Amino acid sequence: MAVTLAGADSPSEHLQLAAFTAMAAAVFIWLGRRQRRTGRSLVAPNETMRAGDRLIQPPPPSRDHRTAGCVWIGVGGIFVLPAVFNVVAAIRQLTS
Numbered sequence: 177m178a179v180t181l182a183g184a185d186s187p188s189e190h191l192q193l194a195a196f197t198a199m200a201a202a203v204f205i206w207l208g209r210r211q212r213r214t215g216r217s218l219v220a221p222n223e224t225m226r227a228g229d230r231l232i233q234p235p236p237p238s239r240d241h242r243t244a245g246c247v248w249i250g251v252g253g254i255f256v257l258p259a260v261f262n263v264v265a266a267i268r269q270l271t272s
Contacts, residue, residue, distance in 0.1 A: 190266035198259040204252030212245030 211218055215237025225232045 187266040187269045190262045190269065194259045194262035194266065197255050197262065201252045201255035201259060204248050204255060206252075208245045208248030208250075208252060210245070211248060212242050215239070215242045217241055 207218060216234060223234060225234075
């Protein structure tokens with residue numbers, strides 16, 4: 177957090193950093209919610225696939241993938257804090 181705030185000198189730079197970290201947070205939270213909801217890997221979703229003359233069923237939902245989804249949501253939550261701090265820093269610079 178201190179490195180992010182120290183690198184920005186103007187309110188516009190703070191807002192750019194806030195937008196970037198907010199987008200990263202949204203992506204990680206979206207991926208985590210999707211993985212937690214389905215219980216399947218992000219790479220192999222719950223679609224059947226055709227290989228040759230037979231259909232291959234998707235793997236069953238697993239607890240490990242749901243736990244990994246919760247971890248991704250936590251990572252996204254970590255990215256929310258710098259976004260909030262950068263917005264507050266931009267507002268403070270604009271008002272002072």
